[in-house]
Amino acid sequence: MAFAAPKETYSGKVYEVAFGTENAVKFGGENVLPFHSFEGNVPNRPVIAYEIQDIVPDDWPETVKKVYEGVSGDPVKWAQYCQNELKAKAIALRLVGTHPDRGNRSPEDATKTVKDVLAAINIPLIILGSNHVEKDSAVLVAVSEAAKGKNCIIGKAQEANYKTIAAAAMANNHKLIAMSELDINLSKQLNILLTQMGFDKEKLITDPMCSALGYGIEYTYSVMERIRLAALTQNDVTMQPPMLGDVGMYVWKVKETMAPESDLPQWGPVKERGIAWETTTAGALLIAGAELLIMRHPDAVKAVEKFIDELM
Amino acid sequence: MALSGVEIFKLLPKTNCKKCGHPTCLAFAMKLAQRQATLDSCPDVSEEAKKILGEASAPPIRPITLGTGDKAVKMGEETVLFRHEKKFVNPCAFAVEVKDTMPEGDIARVADDVLSSEMDRVGQKLRIDAIFVNNASGDAGTFEAAVKAITAKAPSVALILGTSNPAAAEAALKIVGDKKPILYGADASNADAMAGLAKSYKVTLGVTAKGLDALTDLTEKVKGLGVEDMVIDSGARAAKEIIEHNTFIRRGAIKKNIKSVGYPVITFAQRDDKMLELLMGVLGVTKYSSIVVMGSVEKWKSLALFALRQNIYTDPQVPMQVEQKIYKLGEPKPESPLLITTNFSLTYFIVSGEAENSKVPCRLAVMDCEGLSVLTGWAAGKFTASKIAQFIQESGVEKEISHKELIIPGYVAILSGAIEEKLPGWKVTVGPREANGLPAFLKSRAS
Numbered sequence: 235m236a237f238a239a240p241k242e243t244y245s246g247k248v249y250e251v252a253f254g255t256e257n258a259v260k261f262g263g264e265n266v267l268p269f270h271s272f273e274g275n276v277p278n279r280p281v282i283a284y285e286i287q288d289i290v291p292d293d294w295p296e297t298v299k300k301v302y303e304g305v306s307g308d309p310v311k312w313a314q315y316c317q318n319e320l321k322a323k324a325i326a327l328r329l330v331g332t333h334p335d336r337g338n339r340s341p342e343d344a345t346k347t348v349k350d351v352l353a354a355i356n357i358p359l360i361i362l363g364s365n366h367v368e369k370d371s372a373v374l375v376a377v378s379e380a381a382k383g384k385n386c387i388i389g390k391a392q393e394a395n396y397k398t399i400a401a402a403a404m405a406n407n408h409k410l411i412a413m414s415e416l417d418i419n420l421s422k423q424l425n426i427l428l429t430q431m432g433f434d435k436e437k438l439i440t441d442p443m444c445s446a447l448g449y450g451i452e453y454t455y456s457v458m459e460r461i462r463l464a465a466l467t468q469n470d471v472t473m474q475p476p477m478l479g480d481v482g483m484y485v486w487k488v489k490e491t492m493a494p495e496s497d498l499p500q501w502g503p504v505k506e507r508g509i510a511w512e513t514t515t516a517g518a519l520l521i522a523g524a525e526l527l528i529m530r531h532p533d534a535v536k537a538v539e540k541f542i543d544e545l546m
Numbered sequence: 547m548a549l550s551g552v553e554i555f556k557l558l559p560k561t562n563c564k565k566c567g568h569p570t571c572l573a574f575a576m577k578l579a580q581r582q583a584t585l586d587s588c589p590d591v592s593e594e595a596k597k598i599l600g601e602a603s604a605p606p607i608r609p610i611t612l613g614t615g616d617k618a619v620k621m622g623e624e625t626v627l628f629r630h631e632k633k634f635v636n637p638c639a640f641a642v643e644v645k646d647t648m649p650e651g652d653i654a655r656v657a658d659d660v661l662s663s664e665m666d667r668v669g670q671k672l673r674i675d676a677i678f679v680n681n682a683s684g685d686a687g688t689f690e691a692a693v694k695a696i697t698a699k700a701p702s703v704a705l706i707l708g709t710s711n712p713a714a715a716e717a718a719l720k721i722v723g724d725k726k727p728i729l730y731g732a733d734a735s736n737a738d739a740m741a742g743l744a745k746s747y748k749v750t751l752g753v754t755a756k757g758l759d760a761l762t763d764l765t766e767k768v769k770g771l772g773v774e775d776m777v778i779d780s781g782a783r784a785a786k787e788i789i790e791h792n793t794f795i796r797r798g799a800i801k802k803n804i805k806s807v808g809y810p811v812i813t814f815a816q817r818d819d820k821m822l823e824l825l826m827g828v829l830g831v832t833k834y835s836s837i838v839v840m841g842s843v844e845k846w847k848s849l850a851l852f853a854l855r856q857n858i859y860t861d862p863q864v865p866m867q868v869e870q871k872i873y874k875l876g877e878p879k880p881e882s883p884l885l886i887t888t889n890f891s892l893t894y895f896i897v898s899g900e901a902e903n904s905k906v907p908c909r910l911a912v913m914d915c916e917g918l919s920v921l922t923g924w925a926a927g928k929f930t931a932s933k934i935a936q937f938i939q940e941s942g943v944e945k946e947i948s949h950k951e952l953i954i955p956g957y958v959a960i961l962s963g964a965i966e967e968k969l970p971g972w973k974v975t976v977g978p979r980e981a982n983g984l985p986a987f988l989k990s991r992a993s
């Protein structure tokens with residue numbers, strides 16, 4: 235007897251978002267659950283952006299700091315290294331140095347960094363603040379303007395600062411990351427607020443907040459699944475932007491990515507363990523619905539790209 | 547699909563005799579439909595009704611046990627497609643492949659790897675659960691020798707016997723048939739012989755076919771031959787096929803009650819690239835595999851997969867928690883430090899682990915915050931100054947210690963003043979933010 239494959243049809247669809255100019259990339263656009271091409275359309279593969287930052291990454295663990303040893307003192311060199319040597323498809327520049335506790339660099343400094351990086355690369359750029367609510371307002375407004383015409387992704391707008399950041403992204407024609415904290419209702423709410431002020435919902439990217447393997451990933455995983463189900467099965471337009479997994483930042487601070495093997499022989503070598511932590515976190519979030527990932531270690535990125543090859 | 551209350555009612559005696567403890571047959575039927583009652587409460591139900599209701603109330607995915615003793619693993623019995631709907635029931639098993647063509651030394655080494663794979667994570671002991679012995683030689687004697695070598699080395703480890711040769715299967719079953727192994731390798735060509743073996747040795751049969759049509763034909767055939775316990779392989783090997791087949795199987799079993807796919811799924815994840823193999827494991831854990839077969843055991847890879855499995859299979863409504871009490875780490879004296887944290891398992895195990903690392907004996911007051919982490923508990927109003935003060939007072943810890951100093955997590959430094967206000971005579975000290983700062987912090991205070 236033939237097996238009657240229980241296919242589903244969905245009423246909704248995830249928006250397709252493109253960013254960059256010359257070598258623009260696209261993600262999203264599917265009308266099915268992640269990698270369910272057997273019952274619908276999955277036009278684009280998820281995109282992985284390499285994370286770089288405006289100051290020396292002193293707080294990154296050895297395994298990932300070492301990769302960028304020669305270039306991480308200069309964001310321009312670092313960006314070029316990702317583009318030319320690592321064949322990055324996109325770069326995410328995090329302006330951590332603007333955080334009041336991390337050097338308090340001014341919006342002008344940040345603007346210069348962004349301009350220099352943009353001039354040095356020909357792949358799309360994501361520009362991230364330092365996650366300081368007030369400072370991000372000032373910094374992200376300035377850099378949005380500096381990056382005008384480059385079709386960047388700007389982030390992150392949160393409930394406490396979305397107005398100024400969204401207005402700047404809108405005025406300068408960028409895409410925008412909207413972040414809320416692990417709660418489907420907060421995420422929906424923020425998207426509604428943004429569209430009410432006139433921001434085009436098709437230019438949004440939802441960040442439901444990442445968490446690392448072993449440190450709450452199940453929350454991010456389920457919030458992403460629920461957002462995607464709402465988008466597809468209930469055709470909820472406020473839940474239809476593609477989703478971001480900001481993986482590297484959450485992974486490369488947990489114990490498993492740094493504790494030496496000599497302290498914990500049962501955990502195996504720290505290098506592979508750290509890469510595995512980033513790889514697993516990224517892989518699980520792809521299955522949950524992320525279309526855009528920000529990652530740090532090239533070996534983790536390579537493994538995840540191979541996984542995507544097999545899934546597409 | 548499970549039957550509705552009314553459908554069940556039609557099968558009951560309809561005498562309203564109340565012997566089941568319910569006022570009417572209909573009321574009892576409603577309880578049955580909600581799985582809040584069991585059919586054996588009604589003494590008068592007909593044999594025919596029992597049969598129909600029994601079939602309908604069987605779990606949509608058949609429960610299977612692999613191995614014996616305290617390391618036996620249960621699988622199957624899943625009820626949902628997405629973990630936010632309801633807790634995933636039985637965490638998948640991880641197995642590692644051994645080929646019988648491998649030199650004896652290599653086989654022994656893998657058995658060793660499996661034996662030493664156990665690790666503790668958040669209070670659970672996790673390990674590679676089974677060895678998949680692959681009869682790559684096709685030869686019965688070689689297979690038998692490999693099974694012997696493994697059982698000699700690792701007698702407690704469950705085995706999956708992978709062979710399509712009934713003679714090899716029988717040779718292996720003679721050795722380990724009583725240890726609840728799975729006999730994997732029944733296909734269209736050998737189903738009769740393999741089913742015969744599964745029946746006489748009372749073992750679960752692993753069936754393999756190319757595609758879902760062939761698979762359902764095969765499970766129906768094997769069931770017809772009298773074998774109820776099966777694990778199924780649709781032949782999917784690439785990630786794209788695995789997600790497709792596993793999704794159809796889970797949906798078919800749960801939403802359409804298609805019995806011929808209502809069995810645990812075995813997934814083969816072996817890859818030369820070990821990071822990719824890890825990701826295939828991620829796919830198996832998240833997308834409905836009950837057994838994931840790996841090509842090798844690496845500690846770093848096992849750790850990542852164990853953590854993911856634990857995360858995906860936790861109850862979405864109830865965070866893992868530990869008991870509220872004052873835990874003694876090492877052998878604390880009255881003057882030893884007193885720390886406080888919440889009862890979220892992960893928090894407790896990280897903090898107690900780091901405090902133990904410091905080798906400084908201390909007391910850890912673990913407060914019930916409904917399983918929330920420190921910051922979440924604080925944000926949710928459960929880890930507050932007044933609740934902390936009340937807990938410390940009621941815990942009786944004051945009688946055990948000769949000081950009145952409480953060390954709080956660095957992330958809630960903001961609470962220190964308020965706690966001091968509510969705990970007269972106490973001094974609150976702000977500890978480091980991250981628990982990995984505890985060893986240095988405690989050592990420097992001790993010296």
Ligand code: B12
Pocket residue numbers: 415416417420444445449450453865885886887888890892893896897917918919920921922923924925926953954955956957977978979980981982984
């Ligand atoms: C998973 C999570 C949740 C889960 C709950 C998980 C749980 N069981 O607690 C859910 C989704 C339910 C949740 C809900 C909420 N959350 Co929440 N959540 C998180 C998240 C992502 C991880 C928390 C976690 O598991 N941490 C891991 C554990 C081990 O950390 P920990 O307990 O703090 O322990 C560490 C340290 O504190 C220290 N430590 C612990 N004890 C001790 C003791 C001593 C003596 C010392 C020295 C050190 C020490 O060591 C540990 C490791 O270093 C964090 C963000 C983040 N990445 O941290 C937000 C976070 C904690 N949540 C937050 C918020 C606001 C909420 C909500 C109020 C609102 C919301 N967005 O939904 C609700 C409240 C819950 C409720 N019931 O109402 C905020 C809190 C902000 C703040 N500073 O107040 C955070 C920080 C997110 C953010 N960036 O804003 N959350």
Ligand code: SF4
Pocket residue numbers: 558559560561562563564565566567568569570571574587588589590591
């Ligand atoms: S015991 Fe059986 S026959 Fe009697 S009321 Fe209950 S269901 Fe009806």
